[in-house]
Amino acid sequence: MTRRDLLLGAASATALSTIPLRASPAAPREPAFSSAEPSAAQLNTPSAEEADRIRRMKWWHEARFGMFIHWGLYSLLARHEWVMENEGIPVSEYEPLAKQFKPKPYPAREWAKIARETGMRYMVMTTKHHEGFCHFDTKTTNYCSPKQGPGRDLVREYVEAAREQGMRVGFYYSLMDWHHPDGARCETDPEARKRFVEYIHTHIRELLSNYGKIDVLWYDVSWPLDAAGWESERMNKMVFELQPDIIVNNRNKLPGDFSTPEQQITAEKEGRAWESCMTLNDSWGYQRADDDWKSPRRVIQNLIACARDGGNYLLNIGPRGDGSVPEDSVRVLAEVGQWLRRNGESIYNSDRCQPRRSNYASFTRKGNSLYMHVHFWPGDDVVIAGLKNQVKSARFLAGGEKISFQQDRFRARFTGLPVQAPDHPVTTLAIECDGEPEQDNIFVRKEKPRASVSV
Numbered sequence: 001m002t003r004r005d006l007l008l009g010a011a012s013a014t015a016l017s018t019i020p021l022r023a024s025p026a027a028p029r030e031p032a033f034s035s036a037e038p039s040a041a042q043l044n045t046p047s048a049e050e051a052d053r054i055r056r057m058k059w060w061h062e063a064r065f066g067m068f069i070h071w072g073l074y075s076l077l078a079r080h081e082w083v084m085e086n087e088g089i090p091v092s093e094y095e096p097l098a099k100q101f102k103p104k105p106y107p108a109r110e111w112a113k114i115a116r117e118t119g120m121r122y123m124v125m126t127t128k129h130h131e132g133f134c135h136f137d138t139k140t141t142n143y144c145s146p147k148q149g150p151g152r153d154l155v156r157e158y159v160e161a162a163r164e165q166g167m168r169v170g171f172y173y174s175l176m177d178w179h180h181p182d183g184a185r186c187e188t189d190p191e192a193r194k195r196f197v198e199y200i201h202t203h204i205r206e207l208l209s210n211y212g213k214i215d216v217l218w219y220d221v222s223w224p225l226d227a228a229g230w231e232s233e234r235m236n237k238m239v240f241e242l243q244p245d246i247i248v249n250n251r252n253k254l255p256g257d258f259s260t261p262e263q264q265i266t267a268e269k270e271g272r273a274w275e276s277c278m279t280l281n282d283s284w285g286y287q288r289a290d291d292d293w294k295s296p297r298r299v300i301q302n303l304i305a306c307a308r309d310g311g312n313y314l315l316n317i318g319p320r321g322d323g324s325v326p327e328d329s330v331r332v333l334a335e336v337g338q339w340l341r342r343n344g345e346s347i348y349n350s351d352r353c354q355p356r357r358s359n360y361a362s363f364t365r366k367g368n369s370l371y372m373h374v375h376f377w378p379g380d381d382v383v384i385a386g387l388k389n390q391v392k393s394a395r396f397l398a399g400g401e402k403i404s405f406q407q408d409r410f411r412a413r414f415t416g417l418p419v420q421a422p423d424h425p426v427t428t429l430a431i432e433c434d435g436e437p438e439q440d441n442i443f444v445r446k447e448k449p450r451a452s453v454s455v
C-alpha cells in the first residue's frame, strides 16, 4: 500500500496526522533495553480496521461524483418528499398513492444512462424514504412496490440498470418512518421499539441479501432513536457480514466510513472521508414548481470545491412519478458531462489541494499538477499570486495547447491567452509545478514591496 493510498483512504487522524514522523526532542527516550515490537501507530501504519476501510473506500475516493435519486409516492404529488409531514396528510389519504403509482418500464435505465453521460461513477437510490413505502420486495409489509401499483421490484430494476452502465450501486434507506405503526411510539414504548427495530433490521438484511454486491449503504434520519435504540452496532455488524466490501455513512448515529454534509460543501479534517449531497434545484423529491435550477457552471464549481478538499459530490435528481427525469435536470447534467469529458483528469482520483485564492478561479491537484479552473475568464492573461513552486509548463486541459508564462516571487502569469474563454463554462489550465503546489498569500501581503516613502 502506497502512502498516497493511505492519504486517499479514510485513515484515522491517529494513524496519520497526529503521529509525528520523527519523535520530538522532548519525547522521553525509549529505554535501550526495550524489546517490545513497535506498535502500528509508531510505524505509521494503519490498524487492521483502518487498512480495511482504505481498501473498501478506494474506488469511492477515485470516483468523486455520484448521482442521488429521490423517488417515491411523493413524486406523484409533485410537491417535495416531505409533503406527507409538512402538509399533515393522514396515512389513510396518503396510502392510496401506492396503488396509483404506475411507473413506466425500467425508468432506472434512463437514470443510469444520464449518470454515465454526466461522468458520475456511482448511484444512490432511495429504497425507502420517510414516507415508509418500500421500493423492494419485502416479507415485512404489503406497502412495497411488488405488491402495489408497480407490481414489480423497483430496486431490482435500479440495480440492474446501474450495473449495465458500469455504475457502483448505493442504497439510501431512511430509518425514520411516517407510516409504520411503531414509527413514533418506539421512542417511549419498549415493545414497540423492539418490533420496529426488528422491522428495520429485516429491511436492511433483505436489501443486502437479495441484490448481489452493493457498494454503498446510505442511512438517513434516525429520529426518534439513538444508536443504542436502533441497535446500530448490531446493524452495521450485520451489514459488513453480508457485504464485506460495502461502505456506510454516518446517519445511523455511528461514525461509519464517511460524513454527509448536506446542501453545503464542508470538508472534514484530513483523514476523515466526506461526501456533500446536494439538490439540483431546492427539492430532493420531485416538486413541479421548483424551477430554482443550479447552472452547469455552479454544479462544476461545486464538484471542483469537493475534489479540492478531498470530498465527493452526490448530486440529486428527483424523477416524476412515472420515473421520467425533469428536462431541466437533463439539460444541466448533459453540460456537466460534456465538460467532464474534456476535464475529468482534474477531478477523478485527484488529491487534496492547498491553493485556493483567486477572484475568478478555483483549484484542484493531482501530484505536482495544479489545475486552475477559471470560471470568470478575465481575458489576455490569468494570474496566481503567492505560488511557492516553480512552474515548469502549462497547457489547456481541453485540447492540450501550450500556454506561455512568466513567474517572479509574487505571481505566476499565464500570458497570450484568448480574449474569450476557450472552454465553457469553466476553462482549466493544467500547470506542472516542481513540487506539490502550495500558495502563500500572506507572503505576498507582507513581502511585496510597498511604495517608496519619497513618492
Ligand code: GLC
Pocket: 070, 081, 082, 220, 221, 262, 277, 284
Ligand atoms: C434530509 C431530508 C431528506 C433527504 C436527505 C438527503 O435528511 O430529510 O428528505 O432525503 O436529507 O440528504
